[in-house]
Amino acid sequence: MSEITKVALDAMGGDNAPVEIVKGAVEAVQKRKDIQILLTGQESIIKSELKKYTYPEEQIRIVNATEVIETAEPPVKAIRGKKDSSIVVAMKLVKNGEADAFVSAGSTGAVLVGGQVLVGRIKGVERPPLAPLFPTLTGVSLLIDCGANVDARPSHLVQFAKMGSIYMESVMGKKNPTVGIVNIGAEEEKGNALVKETFPLLKACKDINFVGSVEAREIPYGKVDVIVCEAFVGNVILKLYEGVGGALIKKVKQGMMSSLRSKIGALLVKPALKATLKDFDASEYGGAPLLGLKGLVVKTHGSSTSTEVCNSIIQCVTFKEQKINEKIKAAIQATQEENKESE
Amino acid sequence: MSEITKVALDAMGGDNAPVEIVKGAVEAVQKRKDIQILLTGQESIIKSELKKYTYPEEQIRIVNATEVIETAEPPVKAIRGKKDSSIVVAMKLVKNGEADAFVSAGSTGAVLVGGQVLVGRIKGVERPPLAPLFPTLTGVSLLIDCGANVDARPSHLVQFAKMGSIYMESVMGKKNPTVGIVNIGAEEEKGNALVKETFPLLKACKDINFVGSVEAREIPYGKVDVIVCEAFVGNVILKLYEGVGGALIKKVKQGMMSSLRSKIGALLVKPALKATLKDFDASEYGGAPLLGLKGLVVKTHGSSTSTEVCNSIIQCVTFKEQKINEKIKAAIQATQEENKESE
Numbered sequence: 001m002s003e004i005t006k007v008a009l010d011a012m013g014g015d016n017a018p019v020e021i022v023k024g025a026v027e028a029v030q031k032r033k034d035i036q037i038l039l040t041g042q043e044s045i046i047k048s049e050l051k052k053y054t055y056p057e058e059q060i061r062i063v064n065a066t067e068v069i070e071t072a073e074p075p076v077k078a079i080r081g082k083k084d085s086s087i088v089v090a091m092k093l094v095k096n097g098e099a100d101a102f103v104s105a106g107s108t109g110a111v112l113v114g115g116q117v118l119v120g121r122i123k124g125v126e127r128p129p130l131a132p133l134f135p136t137l138t139g140v141s142l143l144i145d146c147g148a149n150v151d152a153r154p155s156h157l158v159q160f161a162k163m164g165s166i167y168m169e170s171v172m173g174k175k176n177p178t179v180g181i182v183n184i185g186a187e188e189e190k191g192n193a194l195v196k197e198t199f200p201l202l203k204a205c206k207d208i209n210f211v212g213s214v215e216a217r218e219i220p221y222g223k224v225d226v227i228v229c230e231a232f233v234g235n236v237i238l239k240l241y242e243g244v245g246g247a248l249i250k251k252v253k254q255g256m257m258s259s260l261r262s263k264i265g266a267l268l269v270k271p272a273l274k275a276t277l278k279d280f281d282a283s284e285y286g287g288a289p290l291l292g293l294k295g296l297v298v299k300t301h302g303s304s305t306s307t308e309v310c311n312s313i314i315q316c317v318t319f320k321e322q323k324i325n326e327k328i329k330a331a332i333q334a335t336q337e338e339n340k341e342s343e
Numbered sequence: 344m345s346e347i348t349k350v351a352l353d354a355m356g357g358d359n360a361p362v363e364i365v366k367g368a369v370e371a372v373q374k375r376k377d378i379q380i381l382l383t384g385q386e387s388i389i390k391s392e393l394k395k396y397t398y399p400e401e402q403i404r405i406v407n408a409t410e411v412i413e414t415a416e417p418p419v420k421a422i423r424g425k426k427d428s429s430i431v432v433a434m435k436l437v438k439n440g441e442a443d444a445f446v447s448a449g450s451t452g453a454v455l456v457g458g459q460v461l462v463g464r465i466k467g468v469e470r471p472p473l474a475p476l477f478p479t480l481t482g483v484s485l486l487i488d489c490g491a492n493v494d495a496r497p498s499h500l501v502q503f504a505k506m507g508s509i510y511m512e513s514v515m516g517k518k519n520p521t522v523g524i525v526n527i528g529a530e531e532e533k534g535n536a537l538v539k540e541t542f543p544l545l546k547a548c549k550d551i552n553f554v555g556s557v558e559a560r561e562i563p564y565g566k567v568d569v570i571v572c573e574a575f576v577g578n579v580i581l582k583l584y585e586g587v588g589g590a591l592i593k594k595v596k597q598g599m600m601s602s603l604r605s606k607i608g609a610l611l612v613k614p615a616l617k618a619t620l621k622d623f624d625a626s627e628y629g630g631a632p633l634l635g636l637k638g639l640v641v642k643t644h645g646s647s648t649s650t651e652v653c654n655s656i657i658q659c660v661t662f663k664e665q666k667i668n669e670k671i672k673a674a675i676q677a678t679q680e681e682n683k684e685s686e
Contacts, residue, residue, distance in 0.1 A: 074532075137590050150527070150535035184493070184578040189417075192493035192575045216582035220590035232535045233579055235527040239559035240580060244587040247480050247563035248623060252595060255619030256612055265611025269598075272605035276598030280591060 004036050005317045008090035008099035011041030011049075012068045013106020015303045021105065022049035024309025029059040031310070034317060038099055040065045040090040065089035071302065075109030075148070079117060087111065091118035094295035101296035101316035103287070105304040112148045115290045115297040122325060124332040125292035127152065129160045129231070130299060131167060132288035134241060135280050136222030142168050142177075143227045146234035146288070154198040157181070157228055158205065162331045163291040164226035165208045170322040171315070180214030180224035182233055188212070194230060202228070207331060249277060287312035289319070292328060296320070347379050348660045351433035351442035354384030354392075355411045356449020358646045364448065365392040367652025372402035374653070377660060381442055383408045384429040408432035414645065418452030418491070422460060430454065434461035437638035444639035444659035446630070448647040455491045458633045458640040465668060467675035468635035470495065472503045472574070473642060474510060475631035477584060478623050479565030485511050485520075486570045489577035489631070497541040500524070500571055501548065505674045506634040507569040508551045513665040514658065520568035523557030525576055531555070537573060545571070550674060592620060630655035632662070635671060639663070 009025055011018045018041060025037045036059055039046050043064040050060065067085035069078040082088060087106055091114045093099040102119070104111050112130060121128055129145030144164040145152065152160075161179050168177035181198060183191045188199055190213065202210045214224050216237065229237065252273075256266035287308070290297040296319050300312045352368055354361045361384060368380045379402055382389050386407040393403065410428040412421040425431060430449055434457045436442040445462070447454050455473060464471055472488030487507040488495065495503075504522050511520035524545060526534045531542055533556065545553045557567050559580065572580070595616075599609035630651065633640040639662050643655045 137593060148527075182579065184491075184575055184582075195575075216579040217586035219583060220586045232527055232538075233576060236525065236559040236576055236579060237583060239527075240562060240583050241587055243560040243563045244584055245591060248588060248591050248620075250480060251619050251623050252616060255616040258615045258619065262612045262615035265608040265613075265615075268608025269605045269612055270608075272601045272608075273595065273598040276594050276601065277591075280594050 003320075004034055005101065005320045006036045006038065006099045007313050007316050008038045008040055008063070008093040008102045009309070009313065010086045010090055010102070010104035010106050011039045011046050012065075012086040013104045014300070015105075016305060017105065018045055018049050020304065020306045021309055022046060023053070023306035024304075024313065025060055026050070026053045026055045027306055027310040028313040029055050032314060032317065033059075035059060035313060037061070037313065038063050038090070038093055040093070041068075041086040042066060063089060063093065069107050069110045071107045073107065073110070075107065075113040078107070078110050079114045087114055088118065091115070091297075094119050094297070099295070100320050101298065103298045103300060103309065103312045103316065105300045105302055105309065108299055108302075109148055111297060111299045112290065115293050119293045119295050119297060122292050122294060122329050122332065124336055125163075125328070126159060127156045128290050128292040129156075129163065130288050130290050131160075131164055132238060133172070134238065136220055138222035140172070141219065141222055141225055141227055142172075143229070143234055143238060144291070145229065145231045146238050147231045147290070150230065150232040152194070152230040154194065154201055157194070157198045157230065158201050158335070159292070159332065161202055161205065161208050161210070161226065161228045162335065163328050164228065166324060166327045166331060167289065167291060168225050170324055170327060171318050174225050176209050177225035178211045179208045179226040179228060180211055182219075182227060182229035182237070183213035183215065186213050186215065198228075207334070245280065287315050289315075294325070296325070346663075347377055348444065348663045349379045349381065349442045350656050350659050351381045351383055351406070351436045351445045352652070352656065353429045353433055353445070353447035353449050354382045354389050355408075355429040356447045357643070358448075359648060360448065361388055361392050363647065363649045364652055365389060366396070366649035367647075367656065368403055369393070369396040369398045370649055370653040371656040372398050375657060375660065376402075378402060378656060380404070380656065381406050381433070381436055383433040383436070384411075385409060406432060406436065412450050412453045414450045416450065416453070418450060418456040421450070421453050422457045430457055431461065434458070434640075437462050437640070442638070443663050444641065446641045446643060446652065446655045446659065448643045448645055448652065451642055451645075452491055454640060454642045455633060458636050462636045462638050462640060465635050465637055465672050465675065467679055468506075468671070469502060470499045471633050471635040472499075472506065473631050473633050474503075474507055475581060476515070477581065479563055481565035483515070484562070484565055484568055484570055485515075486572070486577055486581060487634070488572065488574045489581050490574045490633070493573065493575040495537070495573040497537065497544055500537070500541045500573065501544050501678070502635070502675065504545055504548065504551050504553070504569065504571045505678070506671050507571065509667060509670045509674060510632065510634060511568050513667055513670060514661050517568050519552050521554045522551045522569040522571060523554055523567035525562075525570060525572035525580070526556035526558065529556050529558065541571075550677070588623065630658050632658075637668070639668070
């Protein structure tokens with residue numbers, strides 16, 4: 001049998017905590033024997049949730065944490081102040097090697113700050129980017145960076161491109177994934193100062209399949225596998241994707257309810273439509289890894305249900321099996337040596 | 344009768360030129376007696392197009408221009424090199440006061456460069472922003488800036504907010520329009536360096552209705568009337584809006600064709616759906632003004648049909664009647680005086 005992957009899971013984070021989180025943990029251990037889950041949070045609450053299910057009990061352990069970090073709390077203060085919160089306790093399990101990975105549907109800010117401060121970066125990684133997957137017409141793409149560290153430098157974006165390529169190839173199984181940089185036109189001379197400076201650096205990277213600029217219009221069509229951008233732009237893309245999708249579906253529903261004829265049509269069309277639109281819901285791809293850390297940290301969508309929590313946990317197994325962090329370490333080191341040689 | 348508005352119209356610009364452009368001109372003069380159109384472009388071609396229609400001939404005049412600027416040409420070079428192009432000739436008509444406004448479906452870059460270089464900025468305006476209207480669930484919002492001048496400074500964004508407010512109030516009839524700045528969170532301390540620096544400046548403006556940050560997710564729901572951002576971000580928002588909309592509609596169609604049941608439903612639902620989705624098509628709102636110039640310059644969508652061209656022409660009348668440029672001039676002067684006093 002393969003090695004056990006130990007996943008610390010924030011039982012208290014997210015809109016549907018603890019119910020859906022605990023349920024997701026149970027689903028994961030029911031599916032896979034090679035997972036051990038450490039549920040962090042208020043023991044009595046978690047215990048009474050777990051009582052609802054029958055599952056291989058030796059695969060889930062509770063690690064008591066009395067405090068909870070709320071979504072609205074300033075992240076740095078929360079991580080510093082709430083030492084006994086489910087997030088801080090779980091991060092420390094990763095740091096101490098008691099867990100391989102941490103999954104949370106809680107405060108994105110706290111997860112990002114905690115990841116850097118408590119778990120720590122891989123040597124040479126300048127910034128750990130948050131890299132969600134999102135659906136396109138032809139599959140999924142990775143958007144890197146959507147994190148909290150805005151105003152990135154060109155060297156950060158180059159590292160994002162490398163880490164994103166490794167993730168798409170090793171975890172998502174995409175051979176030689178294409179990499180594009182978000183830009184306002186296809187030509188090399190277009191862009192803001194950051195993009196103009198980064199473009200030739202990406203072009204010079206031998207270890208990625210850089211294909212040039214990608215315009216925002218092309219993103220939903222799946223033009224490239226790894227979409228590199230600075231976190232402010234990445235955040236705008238991810239959230240607008242959700243926003244336009246949600247608004248448009250609302251509009252479609254309104255349209256269908258506008259006449260008797262269309263109402264009858266809606267009844268017939270509904271099941272097929274529901275299935276197709278689910279494929280295109282950015283929130284369905286909940287598990288965004290924070291790459292470049294010494295352990296794996298995965299942020300799932302705040303509104304995650306048990307299915308997404310379960311998927312995020314199972315994703316950690318692939319991450320570990322594929323030795324992503326060793327690959328990232330090697331890529332970063334190789335770059336540093338190349339840079340030294342060219343100096 | 345009210346004053347005549349003279350509109351220079353680029354007969355050669357856009358995917359559907361000259362056919363749809365000339366048709367749009369004819370439609371405009373058929374609707375309104377207070378418009379005079381100066382069609383710039385290759386005389387023989389325009390003449391043969393005009394021959395198709397019956398219209399008040401005294402309202403349309405051809406101004407010959409032998410050259411055409413293609414979309415792919417580098418804008419600065421094109422504006423400098425092609426002195427006898429339909430864009431340059433039209434811009435000069437505005438500059439010399441022979442036309443009040445210029446409408447083009449041609450190269451965005453050339454229109455932006457020509458606007459600044461040939462028509463010229465209103466005194467005190469640091470940068471002329473391109474400000475398209477786009478549809479939301481509750482109406483339309485103005486996105487300012489989507490132009491070619493990236494890496495803006497805080498003072499530019501403050502001017503954008505003021506010019507955008509004037510436009511929404513005077514041209515779109517929205518009383519005391521709300522103004523928001525695109526950000527990655529609702530709290531004042533969030534954002535990149537540009538947003539953090541701009542936020543207090545906008546808050547201090549007495550002549551606009553600033554309501555704070557707007558997250559990209561909220562944009563499609565029409566949370567604010569005037570959405571202020573730097574041009575790189577604005578371009579990403581506008582293009583992603585179109586991209587996600589287009590991709591999702593494709594997905595909806597696929598879903599409807601997936602079974603016999605859904606195909607029958609699709610037939611019933613189609614007319615109602617088509618009408619609703621048209622409301623939400625960003626490309627339908629083709630006429631984006633380039634604000635802060637000495638004359639009005641309007642860029643319509645490259646794929647504009649006669650309806651959009653006609654609407655853009657009529658929009659120029661409101662712009663002139665409402666004395667938008669006088670209002671912008673006054674607002675910019677007032678700001679400069681405030682700044683002097685506070686020094």
